């Protein structure tokens with residue numbers, strides 16, 4: 001059997017495993033290179049309630065099934081294999097470089113994911129375990145804070161949207177922002193301020209305020225707040241702290257190979273997930289415009305795998321603009 005893979009997938013998170021399910025089931029010789037163990041970010045939660053068709057499951061349980069499924073279809077997974085670089089050959093093939101190995105492939109799907117940006121304050125790591133009170137995803141975790149008091153940290157679009165989402169569940173949401181005005185889109189800020197100004201609103205905004213420590217015994221009980229203008233500090237009681245200060249994509253190893261945005265997300269056309277390098281697709285949380293959800297990462301993986309077949313059929317398709325040429329079933 002040839003040593004050349006049809007498809008190498010970088011990262012065995014939900015996007016990578018979903019892509020591998022499709023390529024391997026299509027009888028393509030598929031290799032997934034994973035820096036650690038399969039699973040990615042979703043391994044860190046024991047409560048998923050928004051994956052369609054599954055009422056409730058824990059991250060590791062879902063990943064175990066996804067991994068089994070792709071391996072049953074013949075995909076090969078190499079754990080502890082961090083990809084450190086890629087190289088495009090003159091004949092169009094791509095070399096994927098790990099610390100101790102090199103692999104050659106006809107196409108690549110990049111799925112290295114992202115990490116939540118951390119505040120880096122005492123207590124953040126300690127209370128990060130599911131149920132302890134620190135969260136980075138309101139869409140994922142807001143329902144677990146029904147009737148509770150939470151603090152939301154941040155000032156961008158995601159922070160504002162997520163804080164508004166939290167107000168539907170929590171008894172009280174205190175949003176803290178280090179500046180004295182929000183940098184989110186005007187329309188979102190207007191919605192946020194309107195909510196805060198409602199009579200008996202459950203949304204409180206504290207400007208020029210930062211969190212300096214998260215405190216509690218076994219679970220979050222308060223957060224230490226500091227007003228950056230007056231330097232006044234207070235212990236603010238709460239059951240949870242939601243941190244919405246951005247994402248950091250795991251794309252350092254791709255600099256100079258594919259085009260990245262200023263903050264490191266992989267540029268692509270969002271319909272077919274083609275990157276700036278022919279034969280290299282992207283899927284999941286590491287790409288521009290990602291919705292940063294399990295279901296969308298999985299959906300991306302499937303799209304990239306489907307589009308890869310179109311590329312094999314006609315490599316020139318890579319340079320075609322997104323169009324309606326691929327009608328339903330066209331792939």
Ligand SMILES: Cc1cc2nc3c(=O)[nH]c(=O)nc-3n(C[C@H](O)[C@H](O)[C@H](O)COP(=O)(O)OP(=O)(O)OC[C@H]3O[C@@H](n4cnc5c(N)ncnc54)[C@H](O)[C@@H]3O)c2cc1C
Pocket residue numbers: 010011012013014015016033034035036037038039040041042043044045047048049050081082083084111112113114115137140141250253283284285286292293294295297
């Ligand atoms: C605590 C927590 C709870 C969450 N809960 C929910 C939820 O309830 N519902 C929901 O929809 N979403 C939830 N999410 C978000 C969801 O987990 C992500 O949107 C999803 O995992 C993104 O999948 P991905 O495959 O794109 O990336 P990731 O999950 O980040 O996977 C990327 C993989 O690539 C590997 N990798 C990175 N760099 C390299 C490299 N150079 N070489 C090889 N491998 C590499 C990583 O080790 C990782 O395994 C949660 C996230 C967290 C952190």
